[in-house]
Amino acid sequence: MDCRVKLGNDANEAIQFDRESLSFFDKKHPTLAGKVMGTFIQQVFNGLTVGGIYALIALGYTMVYGVMRLINFAHGDLCILGAFIGLTLLTGAAGSGHSGAVLLLCAFVLAVVVIAIAGVVLELVAYRPLRKADRLSAVVSALGASLLIENSIMLIWGPDVHVFPADLLPAITWTVAGANITFVQVMIILASVVLMTALYFFIHHTRFGTAIRATAIDQETAKLMGIKVNQVILTVFVIGPALGAIGGLFVGIYYREAYFTMGWTYGLYAFIAAILGGIGSIPGAMVGGVLLGLFNAFAAGYISSSWQDAITFALLIAILLVRPTGLMGEPDAGKV
Amino acid sequence: MSEPVEKQSVPSVWRIRTLSGPLLWAVGLAIPAVFDSSWVSIAAIFAIYAVSALSEDVILGRGGMFDMGHAVYFGIGAYVTAILNSSFGLPIFATLPAAVLLSAAAGALLAGPLMRLRGDYLLVATIGFNSIFVLAMQNDPGGMTGGSDGITGIGFPSLFGLPLASQSAMFWLDWVVLGIVLLLMRNLDRCEFGRAQRYLKQDELAATTLGVDARKVKTQAFALGAGLAGLAGTLFAVQLSTVSPASFVFTESVTLFAVVIVGGPGSIPGVLLGTALMFVVPQIFRDFAQYRYFVFGIAMIAVMVLRPQGLWPQRRRRA
Numbered sequence: 001m002d003c004r005v006k007l008g009n010d011a012n013e014a015i016q017f018d019r020e021s022l023s024f025f026d027k028k029h030p031t032l033a034g035k036v037m038g039t040f041i042q043q044v045f046n047g048l049t050v051g052g053i054y055a056l057i058a059l060g061y062t063m064v065y066g067v068m069r070l071i072n073f074a075h076g077d078l079c080i081l082g083a084f085i086g087l088t089l090l091t092g093a094a095g096s097g098h099s100g101a102v103l104l105l106c107a108f109v110l111a112v113v114v115i116a117i118a119g120v121v122l123e124l125v126a127y128r129p130l131r132k133a134d135r136l137s138a139v140v141s142a143l144g145a146s147l148l149i150e151n152s153i154m155l156i157w158g159p160d161v162h163v164f165p166a167d168l169l170p171a172i173t174w175t176v177a178g179a180n181i182t183f184v185q186v187m188i189i190l191a192s193v194v195l196m197t198a199l200y201f202f203i204h205h206t207r208f209g210t211a212i213r214a215t216a217i218d219q220e221t222a223k224l225m226g227i228k229v230n231q232v233i234l235t236v237f238v239i240g241p242a243l244g245a246i247g248g249l250f251v252g253i254y255y256r257e258a259y260f261t262m263g264w265t266y267g268l269y270a271f272i273a274a275i276l277g278g279i280g281s282i283p284g285a286m287v288g289g290v291l292l293g294l295f296n297a298f299a300a301g302y303i304s305s306s307w308q309d310a311i312t313f314a315l316l317i318a319i320l321l322v323r324p325t326g327l328m329g330e331p332d333a334g335k336v
Numbered sequence: 337m338s339e340p341v342e343k344q345s346v347p348s349v350w351r352i353r354t355l356s357g358p359l360l361w362a363v364g365l366a367i368p369a370v371f372d373s374s375w376v377s378i379a380a381i382f383a384i385y386a387v388s389a390l391s392e393d394v395i396l397g398r399g400g401m402f403d404m405g406h407a408v409y410f411g412i413g414a415y416v417t418a419i420l421n422s423s424f425g426l427p428i429f430a431t432l433p434a435a436v437l438l439s440a441a442a443g444a445l446l447a448g449p450l451m452r453l454r455g456d457y458l459l460v461a462t463i464g465f466n467s468i469f470v471l472a473m474q475n476d477p478g479g480m481t482g483g484s485d486g487i488t489g490i491g492f493p494s495l496f497g498l499p500l501a502s503q504s505a506m507f508w509l510d511w512v513v514l515g516i517v518l519l520l521m522r523n524l525d526r527c528e529f530g531r532a533q534r535y536l537k538q539d540e541l542a543a544t545t546l547g548v549d550a551r552k553v554k555t556q557a558f559a560l561g562a563g564l565a566g567l568a569g570t571l572f573a574v575q576l577s578t579v580s581p582a583s584f585v586f587t588e589s590v591t592l593f594a595v596v597i598v599g600g601p602g603s604i605p606g607v608l609l610g611t612a613l614m615f616v617v618p619q620i621f622r623d624f625a626q627y628r629y630f631v632f633g634i635a636m637i638a639v640m641v642l643r644p645q646g647l648w649p650q651r652r653r654r655a
Contacts, residue, residue, distance in 0.1 A: 065456075069456075071456055071459070071460075125637070125641075126637045126641070129641045130640060130641060130644060133640075133644035134644060134645075135455065136402070136597050136601070137597065137640045137644040138640070139402075139459070139597075140593070140594050140597045140598065140636050140640050141636065141637050141640040141641065143590050143593070143594060143636060144594070144632065144633045144634070144635070144636025144637040144640070145633060145637060146633070147590075147629045147630070147632050147633035147636070148630060148633025148634055148637070149633070150629070150633075151626075151627075151628075151629045151630035151633060152630065154626070154630075155626065155627070155630060264586075268463075268467075271460070275460060306471075306474075306475050307471070307475065309467065309471055310467070310468045310471040310472065310475075313464040313465075313467045313468050313471075314464075314468065316460070316461075316464045317449075317461050317464045317465070320453055320457050320460060320461050320464075321449050321452065321453070321461075324453065324457050
């Protein structure tokens, strides 16, 4: 019937992310105790890997919220745009004879540069004109930017799931107490730790970091102290998306796929991580990311996976109700 | 805030303003006589989403509460009608009260915990509820919701033994419901509840000091908004004759949210204009369907940057 129009985003439906892939390493083990232990260690490593990715993306949400009190709904989509840009370079240069590591490094650099520029453009076009406007206007502008980026990805790369090349990194797997730990997992965990440590030192031990923290506490006073608030906000829109692009590319490499609605899926998880840790708090985003990653891995490993997302959202609502400032949030984060 | 307080306006202008709405609605009744069936169905979709958007306006625009999970209440209404009609064989009009009451109850129930949250936290919690609702419908609890495919084969309503099966008849039903809801919204501006909402939105502390029961008014707003959304949900289930989780995903909530903010919160013509832009225009340009959200994204940023108060802002009135 002509009048019966299909509403809603079909593509969302078509490409439901299968969280069970998290536990695809499970193997048969000789003893029950060994199997329990192996599964446990496996889930810890799976959780740390995903948690590191969540944390990298969550940092972008929390830094923007910290200085502007704005949920940057477009952040998750920016991250996945980074994954697509990296993927394009990887597939385009596949036959060029360079080694996988070199190609991967180029992909990361390209994705970081492009997404940092995109972040700055986003702030200048969609958020700066609304800084003095009603909060809701900025929220709708952010949602508009999210739809714009997500659908730009769909129009450029198509609605299909893209597969990441498999032979970029050595396929080494270590077996620890019956758990299989891959090279990719170790790389992601190490890279996340290094990046987050670097960010922590930048924020807490440099003059510019102090300026960012001062702006987050009180923009007006920071301005009076001679801090160039616009410059601070622009910096936040460079660092956040840059880290997010790395996180997005990790998502693609780890799950070996990319699709245009992925930004929403991972963006939301990272955002929950930011709230869990206390939105506006940088260490909070790191802790929240790792905790949520572990929670997800154990939920996927031990609880039914079809209700796993519902459990995560219920957890989110429970945190909001019991402790809206999160685990490490500043007391003023709840100020509206 | 700098707009001058309206003086005693010229009576003829006042009359045009008050009469143009009902007049436009009455002209709308003739749509099936003038246009072909595809346009009639577009007009019916407009009426359904207009009711839905106006119900979101009760909570978001008038109540100032950031509800980004409004598709939940719309969905509850649609699913209640679908289940009662297809599994229990109840006539559509008999499912209507159940759909409205259950949605309203869900709204009032969720309002309890939600009310403790403000601003962005409320926004995030409602997103969470929306996601849980969609997952629950997909997981098919008790074999009632039909999983991802949803429920098909919903019947058409009949009035006094007269089946409203044709597209025109369904359009008139939707249009009459829209008219009733519009009347309700107009009266809402003037009644005690509406005034209390305005006080609360402008200054909650002052309003509660003056004796406004914030808790009660906010719960009522959620119940009324959710109930009206449930009503729209019933019409939606009848119009499409099928109900599936995809129609109530977060993107739909975002669209309803954007309709209110882009159109003009608290402004009836603004919300109707927003509905027309977000739901009707994509139906007309169906050949460019894949550009729909791309264009929406640009439009949402552009409208907010150029007109942060919305396309057709609410007239300032003395509260």
